[in-house]
Each structure stands twice: as C-alpha cells, then as structure tokens.
Amino acid sequence: MASHGARGRSGGRPTLEEVAARAGVGRGTVSRVINGSPRVSDATRAAVEAAVAELGYVPNTAARALAANRTDAIALVVPEPETRFFAEPYFSDMLKGVGAELSETEMQLLLIFAGSDRERRRLAQYLAAHRVDGVLLVSVHADDPLPDLLAQLEIPAVISGPRSAAETLTSVDSDNYGGARQAVEHLLSRGRREIAHITGRLDVYGAQRRVDGYRDALRDAGRTVDERLIEPGDFTEEGGRRAMAALLERRPDLDAVFAGSDVMAAGARQVLREAGLRIPDDVALVGYDDSAIARHMEPPLTSVRQPIEEMGRRMIDLLLEEIADRRPAVSRGLERRQVVLATELEERASS
Amino acid sequence: MASHGARGRSGGRPTLEEVAARAGVGRGTVSRVINGSPRVSDATRAAVEAAVAELGYVPNTAARALAANRTDAIALVVPEPETRFFAEPYFSDMLKGVGAELSETEMQLLLIFAGSDRERRRLAQYLAAHRVDGVLLVSVHADDPLPDLLAQLEIPAVISGPRSAAETLTSVDSDNYGGARQAVEHLLSRGRREIAHITGRLDVYGAQRRVDGYRDALRDAGRTVDERLIEPGDFTEEGGRRAMAALLERRPDLDAVFAGSDVMAAGARQVLREAGLRIPDDVALVGYDDSAIARHMEPPLTSVRQPIEEMGRRMIDLLLEEIADRRPAVSRGLERRQVVLATELEERASS
DNA sequence: AGGTACTGTGGGAGCGCTCCCACAAGTGAT
DNA sequence: ATCACTTGTGGGAGCGCTCCCACAGTACCT
Numbered sequence: 001m002a003s004h005g006a007r008g009r010s011g012g013r014p015t016l017e018e019v020a021a022r023a024g025v026g027r028g029t030v031s032r033v034i035n036g037s038p039r040v041s042d043a044t045r046a047a048v049e050a051a052v053a054e055l056g057y058v059p060n061t062a063a064r065a066l067a068a069n070r071t072d073a074i075a076l077v078v079p080e081p082e083t084r085f086f087a088e089p090y091f092s093d094m095l096k097g098v099g100a101e102l103s104e105t106e107m108q109l110l111l112i113f114a115g116s117d118r119e120r121r122r123l124a125q126y127l128a129a130h131r132v133d134g135v136l137l138v139s140v141h142a143d144d145p146l147p148d149l150l151a152q153l154e155i156p157a158v159i160s161g162p163r164s165a166a167e168t169l170t171s172v173d174s175d176n177y178g179g180a181r182q183a184v185e186h187l188l189s190r191g192r193r194e195i196a197h198i199t200g201r202l203d204v205y206g207a208q209r210r211v212d213g214y215r216d217a218l219r220d221a222g223r224t225v226d227e228r229l230i231e232p233g234d235f236t237e238e239g240g241r242r243a244m245a246a247l248l249e250r251r252p253d254l255d256a257v258f259a260g261s262d263v264m265a266a267g268a269r270q271v272l273r274e275a276g277l278r279i280p281d282d283v284a285l286v287g288y289d290d291s292a293i294a295r296h297m298e299p300p301l302t303s304v305r306q307p308i309e310e311m312g313r314r315m316i317d318l319l320l321e322e323i324a325d326r327r328p329a330v331s332r333g334l335e336r337r338q339v340v341l342a343t344e345l346e347e348r349a350s351s
Numbered sequence: 352m353a354s355h356g357a358r359g360r361s362g363g364r365p366t367l368e369e370v371a372a373r374a375g376v377g378r379g380t381v382s383r384v385i386n387g388s389p390r391v392s393d394a395t396r397a398a399v400e401a402a403v404a405e406l407g408y409v410p411n412t413a414a415r416a417l418a419a420n421r422t423d424a425i426a427l428v429v430p431e432p433e434t435r436f437f438a439e440p441y442f443s444d445m446l447k448g449v450g451a452e453l454s455e456t457e458m459q460l461l462l463i464f465a466g467s468d469r470e471r472r473r474l475a476q477y478l479a480a481h482r483v484d485g486v487l488l489v490s491v492h493a494d495d496p497l498p499d500l501l502a503q504l505e506i507p508a509v510i511s512g513p514r515s516a517a518e519t520l521t522s523v524d525s526d527n528y529g530g531a532r533q534a535v536e537h538l539l540s541r542g543r544r545e546i547a548h549i550t551g552r553l554d555v556y557g558a559q560r561r562v563d564g565y566r567d568a569l570r571d572a573g574r575t576v577d578e579r580l581i582e583p584g585d586f587t588e589e590g591g592r593r594a595m596a597a598l599l600e601r602r603p604d605l606d607a608v609f610a611g612s613d614v615m616a617a618g619a620r621q622v623l624r625e626a627g628l629r630i631p632d633d634v635a636l637v638g639y640d641d642s643a644i645a646r647h648m649e650p651p652l653t654s655v656r657q658p659i660e661e662m663g664r665r666m667i668d669l670l671l672e673e674i675a676d677r678r679p680a681v682s683r684g685l686e687r688r689q690v691v692l693a694t695e696l697e698e699r700a701s702s
Numbered sequence: 703a704g705g706t707a708c709t710g711t712g713g714g715a716g717c718g719c720t721c722c723c724a725c726a727a728g729t730g731a732t
Numbered sequence: 733a734t735c736a737c738t739t740g741t742g743g744g745a746g747c748g749c750t751c752c753c754a755c756a757g758t759a760c761c762t
Contacts, residue, residue, distance in 0.1 A: 063718035065413035414748035
C-alpha cells in the first residue's frame with residue numbers, strides 16, 4: 001500500500017475504524033451508533049459519540065453509497081430551461097416547500113435542469129448511474145419520456161402534475177377542477193352571465209381539468225356552455241392577448257373572463273383595456289396561480305391560489321416513503337397514490 | 352456472499368468486471384478505456400467499447416468516488432434564502448453561464464442554498480464530508496466564515512465577488528470601480544452637475560468599489576465630492592426610496608442620481624415622481640445591473656451591465672483548473688488569481 | 703548477441719463503509 | 733439445571749471502482 005498509504009495518513013479524515021479504536025469498540029458498533037440503531041447500550045453509545053466528536057468524524061458518503069447502495073440524495077428535475085424556472089414563482093415556492101421538508105432529514109437535494117437535448121442526455125446518464133435515490137418531477141408534458149425512463153430504471157419518483165387521469169407515477173396535484181369551479185361560481189355569484197374561459201395548454205392535464213371545472217360549474221348552475229366562450233391559450237402573456245382578442249371578436253357581449261393563469265390574465269387585461277373595457281365594471285377578470293403578477297396588477301387580480309409550498313412538502317413525504325419501501329425489495333405497493341390538495345380563491349378588485 | 356449476492360444478480364447493473372469478461376480483457380484495461388487513457392491499442396478499445404454498449408454499462412459513481420477520492424460534482428453555494436435567489440436575475444444569469452460551461456464536462460452541478468442557520472450547518476457537514484470536488488461561491492458578505500471553512504477543508508473554491516481587496520480565494524468579479532466611473536462620466540457628459548449616489552450595502556466590497564469609482568470620476572473631472580450627495584442603501588427597493596428621500600431633503604437641487612442597483616433605482620424613481628420631478632428632464636437616473644427592471648421601467652433606465660454569464664463561465668474555468676491542479680498534490684500555486692471583467696453602459700431614456 | 707526502452711495488458715490491493723453471522727452474556731420459563 | 737430467547741457486540745466479506753506493479757511483447761540501439 002505504498003501509494004495509497006500516503007493519502008490516508010493521519011492528516012486525512014478519520015475513518016470508522018479509527019473511531020472504533022478510539023472508543024474501544026468494534027467497527028460494527030460504531031456503524032450502529034452512526035446510523036441510530038437501537039441495539040446499542042447507552043454506555044457504548046456515549047463512548048462512541050465522544051470519540052466521534054473528538055476526532056471530528058464525518059462519514060464518507062462514497063463508501064456508504066457503495067456499501068449500502070444508496071446515495072442519500074434526491075433530484076428535483078425541471079424539464080425546462082433555467083430561464084422559465086426563474087421566471088415563474090411556481091418553482092420557487094415549490095422549492096421552498098421541498099427544502100423545508102427535506103431539512104428534517106439527511107437527504108441532499110439536487111436541482112437539475114433538463115431543458116435542452118444535451119441536458120436531457122446528461123440527465124439520462126445521471127439517472128442510469130443511479131446517482132440519486134429518488135426523483136421529483138415538476139411541470140412534465142403529456143408526451144415526456146422521462147417518467148417511463150424512471151420507471152424502467154426503477155427509480156422512485158413523484159410527479160407534481162399528473163400527465164393524465166391514468167398517471168402511473170405517484171403524484172401530487174392541486175385541485176384544478178375544483179379551483180376552476182371556485183372561480184366560475186364566484187363570477188356567477190357576482191351576477192356575471194357571459195363568462196369566457198382562456199385555457200392553458202391543453203396537453204397539460206391540469207389545464208384540461210380547469211376546463212372541465214369551468215364547464216361543470218356553468219352546467220350545475222343551469223347554464224348551457226357556449227363553446228365560443230372557450231378559447232385555448234398557452235400559458236403565455238401573448239397567448240392571453242390572442243385568446244382575448246378572439247373572444248371579443250366572437251362574443252363582444254361577454255362580461256367576465258376566467259383565465260387559466262395569471263400571466264394570460266395579464267395579456268387579456270391589455271386587450272380589454274385597448275378595447276376600452278373597464279375592469280371590473282364592464283368585464284370581470286379572474287386568474288389562476290395567485291402569483292406576484294396578480295397582486296401587482298392594476299386593478300389587483302382575483303386569482304385561484306394553489307398551495308404550492310404544501311405540494312412540495314407532500315411530494316417529499318411521498319418520495320421518502322417510496323424510497324423507504326423500496327429498500328428491502330418489498331412487495332411493490334400496487335395502489336397508485338395520488339394526492340390532491342384544495343385551492344383557495346383570493347378575491348381582489350378585478351371581479 | 353449469501354446476502355449480498357441477491358442484490359448483485361444479473362438483473363442489476365453490469366460492473367467493470369462483467370464488461371471485461373465480455374470484451375475478453377482485464378479489469379484494468381476496461382478502466383483505461385472508460386477513463387480515456389491513451390495507453391490502449393485501438394483494437395482493444397473498440398472491443399471494450401462494444402462490450403460497454405452491449406451491456407449498457409454505466410460506471411458506478413460511488414465506487415469511483417471511493418477509489419479515486421473525487422466526486423465529479425461541484426456545488427454552487429448561495430448564502431441567501433431561496434427567495435432572494437429567485438428574485439434577482441443576477442443568479443439566474445450566473446447559473447446560465449455556469450451551466451453552459453459545465454455542460455462541456457462530466458461534472459455535475461449542485462445548487463445549495465445556505466440562507467438559514469440550519470442550512471448553514473447542513474452545508475458545513477456536507478462540505479466536511481467532501482461530497483463535492485469544488486465550490487462556487489456567490490454573493491458572500493465580508494464577515495462570512497464560509498471561505499475560511501473551505502480553505503481549512505482544502506476544498507478548491509472560486510468566489511464571485513471578492514470580500515475585500517485582500518481576498519485570498521481565487522475570484523471573478525466585474526469591474527465595479529470602472530462601471531461606476533462609466534455611469535458618472537456619462538452623466539457628466541450629459542451636462543449634469545449635482546450627481547448623487549445611492550450606494551449598495553457597504554459590507555459588500557463591490558458596493559464600496561462603486562463608491563470609489565463615483566468619487567474618482569468626479570474628482571478627475573475637477574469636481575469636489577459633496578458627502579451629502581452620497582447616501583447608503585441596501586440593494587432593496589425600500590432602501591432606494593429611503594435614500595432618495597434623504598438626498599432630496601439634503602440637496603433638493605440635485606440633477607442626477609447614480610443608484611448602486613436597478614432595484615434601488617426603481618425605489619428612487621418612485622420618490623422622485625412623488626416629488627413631482629421628471630425623469631430625465633429634472634433628474635437623470637442611472638442604475639446598475641441592467642436587469643429586466645431597467646428595460647421595463649418608465650422611462651427605460653440607463654444602467655451598467657455586468658457580464659454575469661461570462662463571469663459564471665470564467666468561474667467554472669478557474670475552478671476546474673484548481674481541482675485539476677490539486678489532484679496530484681502539486682505545489683499549490685501561490686499567486687492569487689483574480690479575474691476582473693469589464694462592464695458596459697447601456698444608455699436608455701432615463702439619462 | 704545482449705542490453706535498454708517503451709507499449710499494452712492483467713490483476714492484487716485497497717478505498718471506507720454496511721450487512722450479517724457468530725457468539726458471549728443475561729433473563730426467564732420449565 | 734436446562735432450554736429458549738433476547739440483547740449487545742466484534743469482525744469477515746463484499747460493494748465496484750482506481751491505482752500501480754509486474755510482466756509479456758516488440759523495437760531499436762550497441
């Protein structure tokens with residue numbers, strides 16, 4: 001060991017073995033103490049803990065990962081370019097919840113962007129190397145192959161918006177259907193009669209659900225749904241403008257708009273203004289997300305709030321469970337787990 | 352191997368040894384091919400590569416890390432709460448540059464927030480465990496102990512804004528001094544006489560340098576510096592408002608303001624408006640950072656642009672060098688390395 | 703012919719853990 | 733006193749790599 005020896009000299013980091021020697025116990029016992037096993041007497045535990053403190057021992061994660069076949073790290077994968085990630089408060093809130101919940105544990109969170117093809121390939125490589133114990137997936141489109149890759153690699157994963165009603169991954173979502181109903185029912189209760197809806201990208205399941213909620217709310221109130229009052233958007237401001245213009249063209253008599261996102265509502269607002277329509281006097285406007293945009297809009301925008309931080313927290317809970325379950329190659333629980341959290345309507349001056 | 356055997360069965364991931372068997376060579380040879388050593392014949396290399404492809408071999412990072420004492424990962428440490436990180440485009444741009452440069456390599460980037468005390472402790476633990484080969488530090492205050500911890504642990508690190516003129520870590524910075532001079536000289540050339548300066552937090556070295564640049568630019572133009580025209584801010588909008596109010600109180604005759612950040616300029620603008628002063632007619636305004644705020648302000652804000660993406664790229668270059676240098680326990684290069692990149696003034700309607 | 707050098711290769715040893723078997727010692731029922 | 737557990741402990745084997753030594757083979761000098 002001529003060569004390796006030099007590296008391992010006493011200047012380096014202490015090892016389990018050294019701690020064991022110092023505490024006058026065996027290697028296994030130190031390992032048990034480090035990992036919080038209950039099968040250690042109080043006296044021994046104290047001795048080991050003292051030795052750990054004196055030596056400043058910190059476990060070598062690589063060795064642990066190799067021996068135990070786990071990494072104590074999970075990845076938050078964002079299949080979007082960095083720019084969008086930063087632009088949308090959604091991610092930031094999600095990260096807050098995730099971080100908060102994770103700080104209770106020893107797990108490390110990695111943030112991985114997979115917007116470009118190149119980044120995608122790197123990610124695939126990364127996952128194939130099993131460098132994380134589990135994955136949190138946010139903002140995944142219906143045709144994204146990532147979830148299948150994860151399933152194939154048998155990596156525990158939780159997705160933040162299910163891709164469809166038949167989502168196979170464990171998922172956490174807010175109640176898009178209920179949120180849309182809240183918005184529409186609110187407008188109805190304010191006496192609005194002709195309520196339009198600017199949808200999000202319809203390849204996003206949540207956007208579809210919002211349309212469903214919009215339809216059912218009207219129906220349940222005894223109204224027929226006029227398809228000319230539904231216009232697809234794409235979650236962007238420009239899309240909101242286009243949709244609003246189309247709606248005004250078709251149904252200039254509309255008196256309310258429920259937009260599938262605050263950003264689209266901002267676009268719609270511009271077009272309404274340019275058409276000389278006052279908000280909320282002529283047209284009431286309701287958004288979705290309750291983002292900073294909503295609060296700062298002129299007039300402040302009524303919006304459906306999703307409990308995004310809470311969603312982040314629940315995702316971590318579920319993921320940690322999955323990881324723990326999988327460890328002893330236990331019978332895969334066959335029940336799909338889908339958590340849906342309630343939304344809340346934040347009423348402001350725009351409606 | 353009764354127990355471990357079950358886990359390692361052929362359903363699992365292939366190992367180096369299996370690839371070697373398949374290619375009909377030894378373990379060492381496969382390792383050489385994987386790591387791109389030139390000491391392999393072309394025929395052998397081809398055989399190994401074929402085996403790797405057939406088996407879908409992916410190196411086990413934990414084993415590699417354990418044997419080679421490296422992790423192939425670096426951390427971007429942000430000593431701020433997540434919220435600030437997302438609020439400021441600075442970070443997003445920096446991350447873009449870092450990501451771009453890193454995508455050329457095999458290195459993995461981890462994003463670590465260390466805003467709270469708790470997160471701080473976790474980070475210290477993380478670094479002590481040597482879970483990364485190097486660290487990128489952004490936005491560090493003068494009294495932050497993190498750089499010293501890094502030095503003590505002998506972890507290569509590059510800092511994005513030196514803490515002082517005597518910074519010991521390798522650093523990358525934009526020319527704060529020169530940028531401030533550009534701003535002030537621009538205002539002078541526009542015929543402004545009474546130019547005020549709202550500073551950033553003065554425990555940030557860059558903010559100090561901007562004050563220096565402001566002073567020297569005036570002096571070199573043959574003016575005396577009126578200390579009543581300098582008011583400390585704290586990089587926030589509210590701070591900008593307070594500072595502007597104080598300045599107007601003391602020197603109502605001022606005809607230009609150079610703010611140490613766009614956000615503070617936005618705050619200053621509000622106060623100027625409320626005081627009935629027109630921009631740029633009565634008071635010219637210049638910011639710093641050239642962020643989105645500057646472009647969207649009414650009127651658009653003249654601002655000093657820092658090449659943040661480029662800074663990110665340079666930081667990675669320097670860090671990778673340091674990591675490579677350190678590997679063979681080579682003589683630590685004693686020269687401090689400090690890269691300073693030029694700024695550019697983006698002239699808009701506010702000045 | 704012998705020496706010296708280099709190239710390519712195989713495989714032992716070791717990285718620092720976890721897992722589990724073995725076993726000593728204690729506890730209580732028979 | 734015997735058996736059957738339980739509790740606490742030590743340490744061997746093994747995780748999948750990298751590093752390096754040893755050595756076969758070839759090439760080029762004396």
